[in-house]
Structures are given as C-alpha cells and as structure tokens.
Amino acid sequence: MREFSEIWSYLAQEPLLWLTATLAAYVAADAIFRATGKRPLANPVLIAVALLALLLGITGTPYGTYFEGAKFVHFMLGPATVALALPLHANRALVRQSALPLLAALLAGSLSAVLAALGIGWALGLDHATLLSLAPKSATAPVALGISENIGGSPTLTAVLVILTGIIGAIVATPLLNLLRIRDWRARGLAVGVAAHGIGTARAFQVNQTAGAFAGIGMGLNALLSAILVPLVIGVMF
Amino acid sequence: MIPDLTMLLLFQLSGEVLARALGLPLPGPVIGMGLLLGLLLARPAMADRLRDTASGLLGHLSLLFVPAGVGIVGHLGLLEQAGGAILLALAGSTIVAIATGAAVFVAVARLAGTPDA
Numbered sequence: 001m002r003e004f005s006e007i008w009s010y011l012a013q014e015p016l017l018w019l020t021a022t023l024a025a026y027v028a029a030d031a032i033f034r035a036t037g038k039r040p041l042a043n044p045v046l047i048a049v050a051l052l053a054l055l056l057g058i059t060g061t062p063y064g065t066y067f068e069g070a071k072f073v074h075f076m077l078g079p080a081t082v083a084l085a086l087p088l089h090a091n092r093a094l095v096r097q098s099a100l101p102l103l104a105a106l107l108a109g110s111l112s113a114v115l116a117a118l119g120i121g122w123a124l125g126l127d128h129a130t131l132l133s134l135a136p137k138s139a140t141a142p143v144a145l146g147i148s149e150n151i152g153g154s155p156t157l158t159a160v161l162v163i164l165t166g167i168i169g170a171i172v173a174t175p176l177l178n179l180l181r182i183r184d185w186r187a188r189g190l191a192v193g194v195a196a197h198g199i200g201t202a203r204a205f206q207v208n209q210t211a212g213a214f215a216g217i218g219m220g221l222n223a224l225l226s227a228i229l230v231p232l233v234i235g236v237m238f
Numbered sequence: 239m240i241p242d243l244t245m246l247l248l249f250q251l252s253g254e255v256l257a258r259a260l261g262l263p264l265p266g267p268v269i270g271m272g273l274l275l276g277l278l279l280a281r282p283a284m285a286d287r288l289r290d291t292a293s294g295l296l297g298h299l300s301l302l303f304v305p306a307g308v309g310i311v312g313h314l315g316l317l318e319q320a321g322g323a324i325l326l327a328l329a330g331s332t333i334v335a336i337a338t339g340a341a342v343f344v345a346v347a348r349l350a351g352t353p354d355a
Contacts, residue, residue: 105339
C-alpha cells in the first residue's frame with residue numbers, strides 16, 4: 001500500500017478533491033441547517049464556508065489550489081443568473097399588477113443599501129479599497145463581483161461581503177419586518193431580495209411563496225439596477 | 239436537462255458577447271437573463287421546457303456561493319483589523335435597506351391603490 005502522503009500529493013494537485021470537498025461540505029451544512037429547523041443563523045453557506053476554510057487551514061492548501069476544483073461550482077452562477085428569468089416570467093402578472101410600488105421600493109432599497117454601507121463604513125474609518133469592495137454587496141454574487149472589478153474594488157473581498165450580507169439579511173428580515181408591522185408579503189419579499197440577493201431570496205421562499213417570488217424579482221431587478229447605480233454613486237462620492 | 243442547460247449557456251454567451259461588443263456596464267449573465275425573459279414573453283411555451291432545469295439550479299443557489307465565500311481565507315488579515323467596522327457597515331446597511339424597501343413598497347402600494355392581493 002502506498003504512503004498516504006504520496007496519495008495526498010496526487011489528490012492535492014487535482015481539481016477532483018476540492019470539487020468533492022465543496023459539495024460534501026455543502027451537503028453536510030445543509031443537513032445541519034435542516035436539523036436545526038432551518039434557523040437562519042445555521043445558514044448552509046456560512047457553515048460550508050467555515051468547514052472548507054478550516055480544512056484549507058489544516059491542510060495548508062492555498063485558495064488558488066482550492067479554487068481550481070471549486071471553479072466548476074462557481075461557474076454555475078452564470079447559468080443560474082440567466083435562469084432567474086424563469087421566476088421573473090412566472091410572476092409577470094404580479095410584477096405588472098404591483099409595478100409602481102415594486103419599482104419605487106427597488107430604487108429606495110438599492111440606493112439606501114449602497115449609501116448606508118458607504119456612510120457607515122466611511123464613518124468607522126474603512127479604507128478606500130474596502131469601501132469600493134463594499135459598495136455592490138447587495139447585488140447577487142456574479143453581478144457584484146463584476147461591479148467591484150469595474151470600480152476598482154477587490155472581487156474576492158466583495159464575494160465574502162456579498163455572502164455575509166445575504167446571511168445578515170436572512171437572519172434579520174423576519175424579526176425586523178415583524179417589528180415594523182409590515183405584513184404585505186410582496187413588500188417583505190421584495191425588500192429582502194433587493195437587500196440580500198439569493199441568500200435572502202432562499203430565506204424568503206422558506207417563509208412564504210409570494211415573498212419568495214417577490215424576493216426573486218427584487219434580486220433580479222437589483223442585479224440590473226446595481227450595475228448602473230453603484231458606479232454612478234461611486235463616481236459622485238469619490 | 240442537457241438541451242436546457244445548453245440553452246441557458248447560449249443566453250449567457252450571448253449576454254457576454256453583447257456586453258463586450260456594445261461596451262455595456264452590465265455583467266453578461268444579467269443581459270442573458272434579460273434576453274431569456276424577452277424570449278419567454280414572446281413564447282411562453284418555452285418556460286414549461288426550461289422549468290425543471292431552472293428550478294433545479296435555483297433550488298441549490300446557496301451551493302454556488304460557497305467557492306467565492308471560501309475566498310475569505312485571503313482576507314483574514316483585513317477582517318482581524320477592521321472586521322467590526324465591516325460587520326457594522328454590512329448589518330446597518332442591510333437593516334436600513336430592508337426597512338426602507340418594505341416601507342416604501344407599502345406606502346406606494348397604498349397611494350397607487352394596489353393593495354395586498
């Protein structure tokens with residue numbers, strides 16, 4: 001039988017190991033999430049990322065090596081973004097029916113997210129590069145990464161901030177909206193989708209189907225709006 | 239499933255090509271989403287064909303964020319130094335955005351006379 005270190009040095013070079021590890025970590029994280037009764041704090045993305053980061057730390061694997069395997073999963077963000085056209089289309093009647101409040105809330109939510117993030121970050125003394133990476137964090141990951149790159153931020157930092165935003169949104173949305181006594185599922189879903197993209201949308205679908213549909217609409221439309229709005233806001237402020 | 243995936247990739251590819259050819263500030267997949275939405279509005283029957291593949295992909299949207307999220311290992315220094323400020327900016331802005339978005343929706347729905355269905 002071969003030495004484990006020999007087998008390891010083979011595996012460590014191949015994409016198979018980290019692709020498998022990514023899926024396994026997600027399956028484990030999803031099982032934990034279900035076991036806790038889908039509590040937002042047990043967010044599967046958060047748990048899977050923590051497990052994998054720990055594993056990379058223990059094995060001394062650089063992120064670049066990990067990403068060689070994980071990029072196949074990452075790549076699917078593109079077709080998944082295209083696929084968002086389906087829930088948008090399925091809910092076209094709802095969109096048409098509430099077009100006016102929907103567009104107003106989209107603009108208000110998107111703009112307030114960017115301005116509040118930059119304002120709080122600036123007041124707390126974050127540096128220029130971090131602020132630029134922070135600005136597009138409410139948009140869905142593939143879009144936010146593209147915006148960050150265009151305005152001179154760090155795409156990998158933006159990726160982390162996007163995910164943290166999603167998790168925060170998924171955790172705070174239900175208690176916050178209950179506190180504000182907002183019962184309209186359309187309003188609740190849309191606001192969460194605009195502020196907290198796919199992770200918020202996944203959370204909204206757990207709570208209510210209408211909220212989920214509107215969250216998907218909010219995420220899709222904010223992907224479009226952020227791509228235009230964030231560079232504009234950055235241009236005015238910096 | 240494979241023809242459906244091919245279709246999604248074709249739309250993404252068209253989006254990327256259009257974004258570069260016209261110098262649009264939008265990411266390619268977002269333009270692809272817009273193009274596909276246009277096709278679905280023109281031919282609603284296409285939606286039935288694509289539905290299973292799309293919901294399969296979107297049902298595990300969380301998984302697709304994991305590889306980018308693991309990128310946090312490259313920013314541990316920054317998080318150690320400014321993690322508190324970053325978390326406050328993220329939490330504060332997310333709370334403000336959700337509250338503002340939902341409140342504006344309810345207010346405009348009332349004004350426009352499109353009450354909760």
